[in-house]
Amino acid sequence: MYQIMAKKTLNKDVDLMEVKAPLVARNAKPGQFIILRVDDEGERIPLTIAGIDGDLVTIIYQKMGYSTQLLGKKSVGDFIEDFVGPLGKATHIRKKNHVIGVAGGVGSAPLLPQLKAYHDQGIKVSLILGGRTKDHLILQDEYAAFCDHIYLATDDGSVGEKGFVTDVLKKQLDSDPTIDHLIAIGPVIMMKYVTLMAKAHGVSVDVSLNPIMIDGTGMCGNCRVTIANKTYFACIDGPDFPGEEVDFDELMSRQSYYKDEEHMCFIDLDNHGR
Amino acid sequence: MAVKTQRTRMRTQDSIERQSNFLEVALGYSYDEAIAEARRCIDCKNPRCVLACPVEVNIPLFIKYLLEDALDEAFETIYKDNILPSICGRVCPQESQCEGACILGIKSTPVAIGALERFVGDYGMEKHLADTTVPELKHKKVAVIGSGPAGLANAAGLRKKGYDVTVFEALHKFGGVLQYGIPDFRLPKNIVENEVQNLKTMGVEFVKNAVIGKSLTIDQLFEMGYQSVFIGSGAGLPSGLGIPGENLSGVYFANEFLTRVNLMKSRSFPLSATPVKIGDNVAVVGGGNVAMDAARTAKRLGAKNVFIVYRRDEASLPARLEEIHHAKDEAIDFRLLRNPVEILGENRIVKQVVCEIMALGEPDDSGRRRPVGTGETVTFDIDSIIISIGQKPNPILKDNTFGLKTHSWGGIITDENHMTSIPGVFAGGDVVSGAATVILAMGTGKEAAETMHQYIQNKKT
Numbered sequence: 001m002y003q004i005m006a007k008k009t010l011n012k013d014v015d016l017m018e019v020k021a022p023l024v025a026r027n028a029k030p031g032q033f034i035i036l037r038v039d040d041e042g043e044r045i046p047l048t049i050a051g052i053d054g055d056l057v058t059i060i061y062q063k064m065g066y067s068t069q070l071l072g073k074k075s076v077g078d079f080i081e082d083f084v085g086p087l088g089k090a091t092h093i094r095k096k097n098h099v100i101g102v103a104g105g106v107g108s109a110p111l112l113p114q115l116k117a118y119h120d121q122g123i124k125v126s127l128i129l130g131g132r133t134k135d136h137l138i139l140q141d142e143y144a145a146f147c148d149h150i151y152l153a154t155d156d157g158s159v160g161e162k163g164f165v166t167d168v169l170k171k172q173l174d175s176d177p178t179i180d181h182l183i184a185i186g187p188v189i190m191m192k193y194v195t196l197m198a199k200a201h202g203v204s205v206d207v208s209l210n211p212i213m214i215d216g217t218g219m220c221g222n223c224r225v226t227i228a229n230k231t232y233f234a235c236i237d238g239p240d241f242p243g244e245e246v247d248f249d250e251l252m253s254r255q256s257y258y259k260d261e262e263h264m265c266f267i268d269l270d271n272h273g274r
Numbered sequence: 275m276a277v278k279t280q281r282t283r284m285r286t287q288d289s290i291e292r293q294s295n296f297l298e299v300a301l302g303y304s305y306d307e308a309i310a311e312a313r314r315c316i317d318c319k320n321p322r323c324v325l326a327c328p329v330e331v332n333i334p335l336f337i338k339y340l341l342e343d344a345l346d347e348a349f350e351t352i353y354k355d356n357i358l359p360s361i362c363g364r365v366c367p368q369e370s371q372c373e374g375a376c377i378l379g380i381k382s383t384p385v386a387i388g389a390l391e392r393f394v395g396d397y398g399m400e401k402h403l404a405d406t407t408v409p410e411l412k413h414k415k416v417a418v419i420g421s422g423p424a425g426l427a428n429a430a431g432l433r434k435k436g437y438d439v440t441v442f443e444a445l446h447k448f449g450g451v452l453q454y455g456i457p458d459f460r461l462p463k464n465i466v467e468n469e470v471q472n473l474k475t476m477g478v479e480f481v482k483n484a485v486i487g488k489s490l491t492i493d494q495l496f497e498m499g500y501q502s503v504f505i506g507s508g509a510g511l512p513s514g515l516g517i518p519g520e521n522l523s524g525v526y527f528a529n530e531f532l533t534r535v536n537l538m539k540s541r542s543f544p545l546s547a548t549p550v551k552i553g554d555n556v557a558v559v560g561g562g563n564v565a566m567d568a569a570r571t572a573k574r575l576g577a578k579n580v581f582i583v584y585r586r587d588e589a590s591l592p593a594r595l596e597e598i599h600h601a602k603d604e605a606i607d608f609r610l611l612r613n614p615v616e617i618l619g620e621n622r623i624v625k626q627v628v629c630e631i632m633a634l635g636e637p638d639d640s641g642r643r644r645p646v647g648t649g650e651t652v653t654f655d656i657d658s659i660i661i662s663i664g665q666k667p668n669p670i671l672k673d674n675t676f677g678l679k680t681h682s683w684g685g686i687i688t689d690e691n692h693m694t695s696i697p698g699v700f701a702g703g704d705v706v707s708g709a710a711t712v713i714l715a716m717g718t719g720k721e722a723a724e725t726m727h728q729y730i731q732n733k734k735t
Contacts, residue, residue, distance in 0.1 A: 023489040037446060043538060043547035044446075067547060082446040084483035214538065214548070217444050217485055218668050219454075219510040220530035224521055231514065231521060236670060250521055253622035257523035261549035 002036075002083040005056055007076050010138040013063055014106055015072055018056040024085040028052050030113035031091030031208070031240050034059065035216040037082040038070045045071075046213055048110030048239070049086060057083070060109035060138070087216045088239050093117055094204070096181040098124045100172060101147075102165050102194050104186025105131050108139045110208055111185045114240075118183075119146040126179075127151065128172070130165035130186070134158040166193045173201045180204070184243060188252045195243035205243035209234045211254055226250050281383040282311040289603040293573050296458045296541060299600055300364070308393040312340045315385045318377050323387060326375035328717040331355045333372060333387055336394060349398035352391060353405065357430045357472075358423065358716060360399050360465050363392025365456060365563075366713050367594045399468055406475040412436040414730060417500040419486045419671070422450020423712045424506030424703025424719035426469065429478045431723025432504075440500075441473075442484040447537060450508055451704075452712070454537040455529070457567050459574070460597075463536075487674035492699060501733075502698045502726045505686060506719055509665040509704035515559065519617030520661070524553070524624035528560070528568045528662035535571050553657020554578040557627050559614055560662035561591040566598065568660045569606045581607035581654070583614060585632050590642040611645065612652065617659060628653045667705045683708065691725040692718060698733075700726050 006018040024034055033048045034057065045067050051058035063072040074080065091114045101115040108129060119125045125146065130153040131137045137159065143150055151168045152160025161168050165186075173179060182205040184194035191207040198205035211234050213223040218236040225234050226247035232238065285301040286292075292299055303311065315337045323333045332351050339348035352359045368374070368388035376384030398404060416432050418425045421443040429439045447453045449466040474480060484490065486507075495503055512527035514520055531550065534540040538548035556577040558569040561584040572580045582601070584591065587610050591598055602608070612629035619625050629652050632645040667684040679687045679695035685708055686701040688694055694701050702718030704710055 023484055026490065026494075027488065041539075041546060082483050084444070084446070084485060084489070086488055087485065214530060214533055215445060215454075217510075217670060219512075220533050221512045221514075221527040222530045226521055250622065254521065254523055257623070258549055258551070261543070261551070 001079040004074055004076055004078050011135045016060045018058050020055050021057045021083045022055040024057050025052050025055050028086035029090035030117040032086035032088045034085035036080055039081050043067050044214055046216055050109040062106045091240055093121055096123055098178040099181045100126045100179055102128045102184040104190040107186030112139055114183055124148050128165045128168050188248055192248035206240050207243040208239045281386050282307050284389050293604050298462055299459050303389055303393045311386050312337045322375035323372040327372045328713045329355045345397050348394045349403045358469055359391050359395030362713050363388050363395050364461050369595050404472045406472055408433050408476045409436040411438050415500045417495045417503045420450055420506040421448040422508050424715035427716040427719030428504045428723050429473055431720050433476050433478050435727050440479045442481050442486050444485040446482050448480055454533045457536055457571050487670040492675050501730050504722055505701035506703045507668055507705045509709040510668045511666045513664045517616055522619040522622055522624045524658040526660045528564045528660050531568055531660050552577055555656045556580045557583050557656045557659040559583045563593045563597055565662040566593045566601045568662050570601055570604055573604050581609050583609050583612045585613035585645045626653050627656055627659055665709045692722040
C-alpha cells in the first residue's frame with residue numbers, strides 16, 4: 001500500500017498527487033513512468049513520473065475514465081493499492097543548443113522533468129504550452145523557474161495565441177535558427193504534426209508515446225509501436241522515441257481499439273479531451 | 275507380467291457446460307478411484323518413473339502409502355521433493371516424464387501418476403499438512419527475483435536452511451506464470467495462493483511491485499546486505515511472427531490475452547476494470563500449452579469459432595495430450611499444416627489471416643518432420659488472432675545488470691552450480707532454459723538453493 005502524502009487540484013479535470021513509494025523514487029529518472037492500481041479490483045494504469053522528492057513520487061492525472069476518476073476520489077492520507085516503477089527508459093539527453101518543449105494538455109506533466117533535465121545540462125530551453133482554455137495550461141510557474149521563454153496557445157484564445165501549438169511553433173522555427181531540437185508530448189495527433197514540422201525544418205524531435213499497456217514490463221506486448229519499420233515495446237524500449245521514425249497512424253489506431261469500452265489507459269494521461 | 279485393469283479415468287466437467295465457465299475441467303479422483311488406480315502400480319524393482327521426474331519424487335513409495343491408507347505419509351513423501359504437488363499434479367507433462375517411463379505403458383496404459391499426485395496434494399492442502407516448520411534464522415539475507423515456480427522452490431529451499439529470504443515480484447500478485455498465464459479452468463488460483471501462503475507461514479517475505487533492474491538493481495540488493503541473489507524471472511517476453519499486419523488492432527500476443535483474463539479478471543468486464551474483446555471468430559497461432567489455454571479461454575469468453583493454426587501436423591503438437599483432448603472436446607478446431615504469412619485488416623483492425631499450406635519434409639533438429647511450404651495459401655476470416663508461438667526471457671535484468679552474461683536469445687548463462695557470470699548471483703527456470711515446464715523450473719530453483727548455501731558458507735571462511 002502506498003500513501004498519498006499531498007494532493008493539489010490543477011484544474012477541474014486534473015489533479016497532482018505526491019505518493020510515498022521509496023522503491024519507485026530511489027532510481028527514478030526523467031522520462032520514466034509508473035503503473036498504479038487504485039484498489040485491489042483496479043486496472044493497471046500507466047502515468048509518467050512528474051517529479052521526485054525523497055521518497056515521494058509526483059503524478060499528474062486527468063480524470064477521464066473510470067480508474068482516474070476513482071483515483072481522484074482519494075484524499076491525502078489515503079492509500080493506493082499498487083504503485084510500481086520506475087518503468088521504461090530514462091530520457092536520452094542529447095547534445096543540443098536550444099531545445100523547445102511542446103506540450104499539449106496534461107502532456108505538460110511528463111514534459112516538465114525532461115525539459116528540466118536539459119536545462120540542468122546548461123542547455124537553453126523554451127516551452128510552447130497548448131490547451132483548450134486558459135485553465136488547461138498547467139504547471140506554468142514550475143516551467144517559468146527555468147525556461148528561457150514560455151509561449152501559450154489556446155483553442156479559444158482565452159490566453160496566448162488563439163490556435164494550435166504548431167502555429168506558435170512554426171513562427172519560432174521560422175524566426176529562430178538556434179533551435180536545434182524539439183520534445184513534443186501530448187495527444188498523438190499533436191505529436192504527429194509537431195514531428196512533420198520538425199522534419200520540414202530539419203530539426204530533430206523526441207516524443208513520448210502512450211499506447212495501451214497492461215504490465216509495463218515487456219510481458220504483454222500490447223504497447224508495441226512501429227519505429228523505423230521495426231516493432232518495439234514502448235514500456236521497455238521507450239516511452240521516448242525519435243519522432244521522425246514513429247508510425248503515429250498505427251499508434252492512434254491501436255490506442256482507440258478499446259475506446260468503446262469506457263476504461264482506457266493512457267501512459268502520459270495526455271488525452272487532450274477532444 | 276500381468277497387466278491389471280485399465281487406467282482409471284479422471285472425471286471431467288461436461289464438455290458443453292464448461293465452455294461457458296472458468297471452473298476446473300478435470301475434477302480429480304475420489305478416494306476410491308485413487309485407490310483403484312494406485313493398485314495398478316506393480317511396485318517394480320527398477321522404478322524408472324522416479325528417474326524420469328525432474329525432482330525425483332519417490333513415486334512408488336507415495337503410492338504404497340496411499341494403498342496403506344497412510345495419506346499423511348504419502349503427502350510427506352511427495353512434499354519432501356516437490357513443494358507444489360497440487361500444481362504439478364495438474365500441469366506437469368506427465369506423458370513425457372514419470373508416466374512416459376512407467377513400465378505398464380509398454381503393454382497397456384501407464385499408472386496415472388499425475389492424477390494420484392494431485393489427489394494426495396489436494397488432501398495435504400485440505401489438511402494443512404505442508405511442513406512449514408523452519409529452523410531459526412541465521413540472519414543472512416538472500417534475495418529471490420520472481421515468484422514463479424523457480425523462485426518459490428528456491429525460496430522454500432533457502433528458508434529451510436535458515437536463511438532470511440525476500441522474494442521480489444514485479445507484478446501485483448505472486449505466482450508468476452501460475453498467476454498470469456495458466457487459466458483457472460486448468461489451475462484454480464486458490465491453489466497458487468495456498469502455496470504462497472505456506473511460504474509466508476515459513477517466514478519468507480514477499481515484496482510485490484518490485485521490478486529488479488528498475489526499482490532496485492542487483493548491485494543495490496548486495497549493498498542492502500543480501501548475501502546471494504537468485505534470478506527466477508521466467509520467460510515473459512512474447513515472440514512475434516514477424517509477418518505483415520502483426521500490429522493491427524485485434525492481434526494479441528497470448529501473454530496479453532491471458533494476462534487480461536487471468537490476472538486482470540477481464541472475463542468479468544464490465545464488472546471488473548480491464549476489458550478484453552475478441553469477437554466471434556478467433557484464430558490462435560501455435561501448438562503448445564499456451565496456445566491451448568488461449569483457445570479454450572477464447573471459447574469461454576463467448577467466441578463462436580475458435581481454431582488453432584499450426585504449421586506442423588497433429589503428432590508434432592507440443593501441448594500436453596490432455597490439453598489437446600480437452601480442447602477438441604470443447605470444439606476447438608485444429609487447422610494443421612497451416613503457417614500464417616500475412617494478417618489483413620480493414621481500417622487497421624484485423625479481418626483475415628492468410629496461411630500457407632504446409633507439407634511435411636525431412637526430420638529437423640527437433641526430430642519432428644520439418645514443415646515445408648507448398649506455395650498454396652488459404653485465407654480465414656477472423657475477428658481477432660492470438661499469437662502463441664513462444665516466449666523469451668524478459669530483457670530488463672540483462673539490460674540493467676552490468677556483467678550478467680546471456681545467450682543471444684536472451685537466456686542467462688549459468689554454470690553447473692546454477693551460478694551466473696556474476697559471483698553470488700544464481701539463476702534458474704525459464705530465464706535460463708527458455709520456456710519450459712513448471713517442474714523443471716522448480717527443480718533448478720531447488721538445486722540452486724543448495725549451491726547458494728554452499729557458496730555463502732564458502733565465502734564466509
